[in-house]
Amino acid sequence: xxxxxxxxxxxxxxxxxxxxxxxxxxxxxxxxxxxxxxxxxxxxxxxxxxxxxxxxxxxxxxxxxxxxxxxxxxxxxxxxxxxxxxxxxxxxxxxxxxxxxxxxxxxxxxxxxxxxxxxxxxxxxxxxxxxxxxxxx
Amino acid sequence: xxxxxxxxxxxxxxxxxxxxxxxxxxxxxxxxxxxxxxxxxxxxxxxxxxxxxxxxxxxxxxxxxx
Numbered sequence: 001x002x003x004x005x006x007x008x009x010x011x012x013x014x015x016x017x018x019x020x021x022x023x024x025x026x027x028x029x030x031x032x033x034x035x036x037x038x039x040x041x042x043x044x045x046x047x048x049x050x051x052x053x054x055x056x057x058x059x060x061x062x063x064x065x066x067x068x069x070x071x072x073x074x075x076x077x078x079x080x081x082x083x084x085x086x087x088x089x090x091x092x093x094x095x096x097x098x099x100x101x102x103x104x105x106x107x108x109x110x111x112x113x114x115x116x117x118x119x120x121x122x123x124x125x126x127x128x129x130x131x132x133x134x135x136x137x
Numbered sequence: 138x139x140x141x142x143x144x145x146x147x148x149x150x151x152x153x154x155x156x157x158x159x160x161x162x163x164x165x166x167x168x169x170x171x172x173x174x175x176x177x178x179x180x181x182x183x184x185x186x187x188x189x190x191x192x193x194x195x196x197x198x199x200x201x202x203x
Contacts, residue, residue: 001138001139001141002138002139002140002141003140003141003143004140004141004142004143005143006143006144006145006146007144007145007146007147008146008147008150008192008194009146009147009148009150009151009194010194010196010197011194011195011196016145016147017197017198019198021143023187033178033188034185034186034187034188035187035188035189036187036188036189049174049190051157051173051174051175052174054174054175055174055175055178088141089141104155104193105192105193105198106190107189107190107192108190129140131138
C-alpha cells in the first residue's frame with residue numbers, strides 16, 4: 001500500500017513540513033481506538049503517549065521500566081512486550097513491543113524494533129509517497 | 138498500486154498546537170479538541186473517529202527530542 005505524506009504547519013516556514021503518517025488502530029483487552037501515527041525509522045522502539053494507555057485502559061502492571069535517550073535528554077517509560085495494532089489498509093492485526101511515555105512531544109512513533117521487522121517501508125519523499133508492505137517471514 | 142491519500146493538516150496544526158483532536162475519518166472535521174486524550178475521547182464517544190496529537194508548531198520536530 002502506498003501513502004502520501006501528511007502536511008503540517010511550522011511557524012516561520014514558508015511551506016508545510018511533510019511527515020510519513022499512517023492511521024493505526026490500537027487495541028487493549030476490551031477496547032480499541034484509531035490514531036494517526038508517525039513512522040520513525042530513527043527510533044529504536046515504538047513510543048506511545050502515556051495518555052493512550054490511560055484512555056484504552058492498557059494494563060501496565062507487568063510493564064518493564066525503560067529509559068529513552070534523545071537529543072535533548074532522557075524520559076522514562078513503561079515497556080510492554082506486545083501491543084496489538086492494525087495498520088489502516090491491512091487486514092491483519094500484529095503485535096509489537098511498545099513503550100508508553102509521559103511526554104508532550106510524543107503522540108505515536110512507530111520505530112524499528114517490531115514495526116520495521118513486520119513491515120517493509122520504502123520512503124519516496126521525492127514522490128511525496130511512502131510504501132508499506134507486509135514483510136515475508 | 139493503490140495510493141492512500143493522506144491529508145493536508147496545515148490549518149489544523151496551525152489552529153490546535155499541542156492539542157489532542159478527534160477527527161472524522163476523512164480528517165475534514167474536528168469533532169472534539171482538548172488537552173487530555175481522555176476528555177477528547179469522552180466527547181467523541183460512540184463515533185468513528187481518528188485521534189491525533191498535534192505537536193508543537195513553534196519548532197521543527199525531532200522525534201529523538203522527547
